[in-house]
Amino acid sequence: MKNLLSILLLCTGTILAQSGQLSGNFQSDFQLYLEDEALDFNLENPSSGFPSERFLSNGFANIMYTKSNFSAGIRYESYQNALLGYPSGYKGEGITYRYAQFSSNGLDVTVGNFYEQFGSGMILRAYEERNLGYDNAFDGIRLKYSPLKGVYLKSLVGRQRLFFDKGEGLVRGLDGELSLNEAFVGLNEIKTQILLGGSFVSKYQKDLNPAYNLPENVGSWASRMSINHGRWNFNSEYVHKYNDPSAVNNYIYKTGNALLMSGSYSKRGFGLSLAAKRIDNMDYRSERDQNLQNLIINYLPALTKQHAYSLATIYPYGTITTGEMGLQAELNYKVKKGTKLGGKYGMGVLANFSNVYAIDKQQINASTPLGTTGTLGYTSDFFKVGDDKYFQEFSIELSKKVSKKLKLIGSYINTEYNGAFIVGYSYHGMIYSDIFVLETQYKIKSKHSIRTEIQHLSTEQHEGNWVMGLAEYTISPHYFFAVQNLYNYGNTDKKLSYPTVSTGYNNGTSRFALSYGKQRAGIFCVGGVCRNVPASNGISLNITSSF
C-alpha cells in the first residue's frame, strides 16, 4: 500500500513538473470581540450574540493546477469558529471543493464540484458569495458540448453543497443555446444578433411524508431570447415550475412561474435601461424542507439598485420568492464638456427608479383560506397588481470634476420600504426615508488623495434619523487610513454611535486590512444574498492574496 502511494506521488510529481501552472488564492478574516456596554454586547447578555470564544476566524484557500486542456483544483475552508452573522452550519474545517476538468474536440467534462448558470439563472444557478457564506455548488458531473457552430449544449447531474455536507436531493439539468447569426452562414454579417435558449431542470427527493402525497420529481423549464441591434438590446426569459410543495410555500400544490424582460438603448454619453419582472411561487430547492439560503437551485434577481453608501444599505431589498412584481428604469447621461452645466470636464448623471408590489392572490374557493396546506393555495391574475406595496425607490447621483484636483459626487435617495414583508422586521408598515450624500475626492499631490463622505438619512419610522461621516486618506499604491462614524441620533429608544478606524496595506495581489470599532446590527446584502449581522465591537484583521 505504501509502495503504491509512493509510486502514485512520484508519478504525480513528475507529471506536474513537466509543465503546467499552479495558481491559487487565499483569504483569512480574524476578529477579536470586545465587550461593549452601550451596545449591551457582552457574555452576560446571551441574546447579543457575544461569542464565548472571544476570538473567531474564517479562512479559505483555492489551489488550481492547469495544463493545456486539463485543470484540477481544491478548496480548503476553515471556520474556527465562524464570524458573527455567518450561518451556524459553518463549523470546523476541511476540503469543501475539488474538481477535475478537461476538454477535447469540443467536449468539456467536469467531475466533482462546479458552479453553473442556465440563462439568467432564474431556473438554475450555482454560485458563491464567500463573504456572506453563500455556496450552493454542485457535486456531480457536467458536460458541455458544441456540436455545430453557434450551438451550445450543457448537461449536469449533481447534489448541492450544504455547509460541510450535501443535500439529499438530486438535480438534473439540460440547457441549449442557439446563436442564429453564428449557425446560419447567411446571417453571419447582418447587424441584428439573435440568441435563443431553453432549459429543463428536474430535482428528485424521496417522499416520506405520512400525511401528503408529495411529488418526488419536480420539473421546470425555461425559454429565453436575446436580440441585439446596434445600440439596442432586448432580453427575456420565462420559467415554469411544476407543483412543488415545500416548507417555504406552506406545502401548496400550485405551479410556479417567473418572467424577466429587459431592454436598453445606449450610445456614447447616454444610456437607458428598462426592466420588468413577475415572480409567482418560484422558490426552488433540492430539499423541500429547507429554508433560509440553503440548497437553492435558482436565482431570482432583485430588480432594485444595489447601493454602496453605508446609510443607503440600511434598508436593502431582497426578492420575495413566493411572489412579487416590479419595474426598474435607469438613466446614465454625461453632460458634455464646455456646456453651462458640464463645465470644463463634463458632468455625470445617474438616475434610477424601481418599485415592487405583491402579486394578485385569490382564494381557490370561498371556504379555503389563502395558501392552505395540501391545496392549490391560490389563484393569481398574471397582469393584476396585488394589494401590498413592498418597495419603491428613486435615486439620482450627480458627479462633477471641478478641477484637476477636486471631484464632487452628490446623491439623493428616496425609499419606501415595507420591512415586515422583505426581511421580517417586527416594525410593521411602510418606512419612508430620504438620504442625502455628499462625497468629495481631493488629490493633495501625486499619489496622495483624501476622500470624504457626509451622509444623512431621515425617517419618522423605525429607528429614526442617522448621520454618517467618513474620511479616507490613500497613498498609492500601498496604504490607506480611514475613520468613520455612524450615529443613530433620531432613535427614540437608544441613540447609539458606531465609530471605526481602519488602515490597510496593498502590495500587488496581497491586501492586509486592520480595523477597530463598532458594527451596526442589520441586514447586509451582496449580490442576491443577505444576512443578518448583530451589533458588535472588536478588532478585525483581513488578509487576502492570490498567485
Place this chain on the structure above:
Amino acid sequence: MKNTIVALAVLAGSLSALAQEKATIFPSVNVKSIEGKMVNTNTFENDGNPIVVSFWATWCKPCAKELDAISEVYDDWQDETGVKLIAISIDDARNAIKVAPYANGKDWPFEIYLDSNSDLKRALNVNAIPHTFLLNSKNEIVWQHTSYFDGDEEELFEEIQKLK
C-alpha cells in the same frame, strides 16, 4: 515509510520547480460580449501590443473610479504603447442589462464583456474587485493588482511601458 519520504521529496521538488516557472498564460473561458456573442478569452488579442484586463461591476465604486481615471488618459496610453483595455463585468442577472448603458453613459472607450456567473473571475483566482491584470504579447500575465487607490493607474502605466 522510507518510500513515502522519498516520494514526498520528489513531489516537493516538482512543486518548487513549478514555482520557478513565471509566465502564467491567460485562461480560456467563455464570456459574453455586450451584443450577446459567446467569446472565448483565448481569442483576446491586440496585434502584439499589451492588453489590460480589468474586473468591475456596476455596483463597485472603486472599479468605476479606476476605469474613469484610465479613460481620461487612455488616448495618451494608446498613442504611446498601443495598449488595449478589456473591462470584464461580473454583474449577474440583477444588473446585466445596465452594463452597456452604464459604460456608454460614462463614455468609456473600452472593450466590454460579461462574466455573469464569475467563471473567468474564478479561473483567475480573483478574490475581490477591482482586480487588474496586464498581459504581454503572448497573453501571459506579467503583472496584477487588487483594489484601487487614486493614482494607481500611474503604476500600471509604468508596467505597460516596460513591455514596449
